[in-house]
Amino acid sequence: MTTPPTPEPADSSEPPVPSEPSEPSQPSAEIYGGLGALADHWLGTTWLVGVGIVGGMALSLYLIWFRYGTH
Numbered sequence: 001m002t003t004p005p006t007p008e009p010a011d012s013s014e015p016p017v018p019s020e021p022s023e024p025s026q027p028s029a030e031i032y033g034g035l036g037a038l039a040d041h042w043l044g045t046t047w048l049v050g051v052g053i054v055g056g057m058a059l060s061l062y063l064i065w066f067r068y069g070t071h
Contacts, residue, residue, distance in 0.1 A: 033052045036052025
């Protein structure tokens with residue numbers, strides 16, 4: 001049985017690359033559009049998909065503004 005090669009240590013003269021902070025998962029327009037499509041199917045309507053997509057986009061823009069625009 002062979003073992004996989006071990007990676008060579010990084011050059012100590014290069015600064016470490018910072019990792020990206022993990023962002024909490026936010027619902028998006030796709031989720032709300034899908035919920036609108038399900039509601040349309042169950043209720044027999046055709047307009048809730050558009051409401052879900054527009055509402056999800058508005059919520060996404062608000063969350064971006066709230067997170068980055070209030071500094």
